[in-house]
Amino acid sequence: MSSIEVIENLCVGCGLCVKACLYDAIEMVDGVAVIKDNCTLCGACVEPCKFDAIILRKSHRETVSLDDFKGVWVVAEQRAGEIHGVSFELLGRGRELADTRGAPLAAVLLGSNLGDAGRQLIAHGADVVYVVDDPALEHYRDEPYANAVAALIDKYKPEIVLTGGTSVGRSLIPRVAIQVRTGLTADCTALDIDDQEGLLLQTRPAFGGNIMATIICPNHRPQMATVRHKVMTALEPDPAREGEVIEEKLAAELFETSTEFVEFVKDETSTVNIAEADIIVSGGRGLGGPENFGLLEGLANALGGAVGASRAAVDAGWIPYSHQVGQTGKTVQPNLYFACGISGAVQHRVGMLSSRIIVAINKDPDAPIFKVATYGIVGDVFEVLPTLTKKLAAEFS
Amino acid sequence: MNVVVLIKQVPDTTDVRIDRETNTLIREGVPSIINPFDMYAIEEALRVREGAGEGTVTVMSMGPPQVDVALREAIALGVDRAVLLSDRAFAGSDTWSTSYTLAAGIRKLEDYDLILCGKQAIDGDTGQVGPGVAQFLGVPQVTYARKLTIDDGSSATVERMLEDGYDVVKVPLPSVVTVVKDINEPRLPSLKGKMKAKKAEITVWGSDDLDVDQEELGLDGSPTRVVRVFAPEARPGGTIFEGEVEDTVESLVRELVPILKGDI
Structure with missing residues (x-):
């Protein structure tokens, strides 16, 4: 022990x-x-x-022969044949990791009637794409998807497996890690190869982003990590890039599940969702009521962004929970984040601190949000927002 | 309907800071709380029991003896029974060993129809233990649940929150369901509940009480290791505009235009 x-x-x-x-x-x-x-x-x-x-x-025992494991994998995500952007981003970083390790980069794509979707993964950097195309995989269901990925890992023994830190990815890949008996690090913000031992250094925030930790998986393979959308950068797609698409036929038992997919209901309250958005315009208690969220929408629409909210606004029933940014809502990292009438309690800040540019608008000059703001305006949101929307719309009309 | 709720005691992370000079943690006076998402899981379990009109709610946690406080808090809310998995051998568990140990604890309970937990804990933020437990138990799971309906005692219909909407999924019982804040509004403890919590007996199981392989426990059984802990990069100080609305907005627009055009 x-x-x-x-x-x-x-x-x-x-x-x-x-x-x-x-x-x-x-x-x-x-x-x-x-x-x-x-x-x-x-x-x-x-x-x-x-x-x-x-x-x-630490007493440890060798559980697997580490040298048997080679190559970097990206478990791609798709819905109705459309590949999620995070998969391309992971291929971008995966390409560099694979080159450092002198190993191939492969993608795994699961679904039904995928057509030539695998080609896109090659265009974005994959050398090989393992495709499992089966009617049982039409909709995402945890067990068949996890069993299929685990079976492919057992067969090909990759050294590193990366998955998007989406709702689906974060449901799927922990089951796979248990099955193949290896470690998994969630929501990494940096992935590097250690010079000496060639281990994957997985750096991630913990304690609400107040601390960063670097984690390794020394004695088990593959080394597995998830990364959120927009953390890594995709390569410019090259349709002429060469690679191999391999159709995998897996045993039907792997797809058995009593989980039934009923339907997908799209969130109609927003055209752009905050987890994906490049620009987010968020409002808090300072907006005073649901009727004033139109001001946020005005700015968001002018910039092609999404509307977010603080917990106070969601708890007051002004906007649905799916818009909540912060500790008990979503963690976002857009290019540009507007915090309007949000005081910036630490519970909110931990959800948006990784945004590249933060703009705070608040009438209280001592509001904590100004401490993390790249730019701030001390003023009344009801005056500032319409003026700002008008001026920016004029610039981009 | 017998429901098991997995909870974690966490430091109120919003107060945890790193001292940038010494690169050490400042945690004086940081209180321990039940992971906020687990509070919604407890509430949902109580509602499921109340809806069924029969059955029990058991809370289970793995951790040091101090977790007793969190378990009593759950009892005060109306939970019937609390089990603490506590043993030096569990120390240093990552999500793999934690899932393994909790699954062994649940198996020992024998009679369970539903396992609930928060979507993730606010200290580690991994969200991996719920799916991990489901895999070890060989049962289905639904993560990020925003609505749970027990159909007829043998299945549940669950809405799984996604980035751009939600899936409606039907799972047989037992299954593991991890919940988000949207699912309910947790109740406050009653006076009667608080009295009950004081007197309640907490079941404590160590590694010898569980059907586990000792080598899979704690740090030894954990594939991952933390090699470095450090403070995140500080954000540089910002530019704050004060004065007439027209002027402040104009100044801001001048800064934002090149950013929005992708020049910076």
Whole structure:
């Protein structure tokens, strides 16, 4: 069993480890660090200790022969034959990772009546596309999709498997990781190859984006990660790019499920959804009521953006939950985010902090939203928004 | 209808900060709470039990002894029974080992029709344990549920929230359903519930109580490892315009136009 230990004669009682602990699991007793029962063995205290007084021993066993696993895979996502943009973005980053590892880049595409959709994945950088085209895969259902991906991983043994951090991707791929008995890191914002051992360094935010953590999967394969939409950059598609599309026939039992797809209902309250949008115009309590959300729509429409909202506006019933940005809503990272009449409580900020440009409009100059804003206007949203919409619309008409 | 709710005790993450000078965590006075999404799962479980007119709601959590507080909070809300999976051997579990251990705990309960949990925990934000438990139990799942209807005791119709709408999915029971905030409005604990919570006995199971392979538990059983923890890049200070509306908007437009044109 793994263990953690404080070497008492090296510990000077400086308390750095107490501060470094993510779980409040270290205390000072008579000038020496003592690790309490709620320690999770995360190891966050080991590096901050300047006296090498904390040792984490991990017992590990080789479970698979790591050398058998080669190549980088992207599990592509499609609905009604249309491939999700995140799949192309993953191929963009996947191409670089594959080249660094001197290995091929492959995509996996599951569905029904896919036609030549696989060709698009080649145009975006894949060397090989494994296609499973079966009527049982017409609509996304967790079990058949997970079983199919796991079966292909068992057959071809890729070293790295990337999946889009969409609702579907985040449902599908954890089941696959359990089946193939390997690690999975969610919502990575950076993926790199470590120079020494060739491991995939998976960096992601945790604790609501207040902390970044780099995670590895040293003794299991494949190394699996999800990445959200618009984090990586797709390659310019090249229709002339050469690659191979391989039709895979899998055993029918893999597709058995008692889950029944009934229907898909499109959200009619928005033409552009916030998870995909390049520009988001969000409103909060400062808008005063649902009737004023038209001001946000005016600006969003002028710029081709989507309308978002703070929790306060959603809880007040001014706009549906699917528009909520923040800790209990969606995490977004558009190019441009407008926060209008939003004070910027930390619960909201963690959902939009990764936006490239943040514009805050608020009448309170001390509102916390201004601390994260790239640009801000101290003023009344009811005056600022119409003026801003008019001026921007004039620029882009 | 017997419902199991998986909950996690988390630090109120909104208060957790990294000290940029020492690169260490500032967490003085950060309270522990039940993961907010799990509160909706607890509420939904209570509603399912009330709708069926019979059955029990069991909350289960894996963690250190301190999680007792969170479990009692769930009992105060009306949950019938609480089980804590707690053992040094579970420490250091990533989502793989956590799913494995929780699934073993659920199997030991034997009689369950539905397993509910929040869509993700606010400290790790992975959303992987719900699907992981479903896979280990070999049952279907529906993630991001915004509406749950028990059809006739043997199946449920669930609306799964997607980026641009929702799927309606029908699953047999037992299944795992992970919920979003939209699904309900959680109740507050009653005085009677609080009294009950004080006296309640919390069942504690260690690794010896579960049918598990010791090598699959905790840090040893976890494929992933954290190698580095650091502060995110600070956002540079912004430009704030104050004054007459016409002027401030004009200044902002001058900044935004090149960005919108894709020049910057």
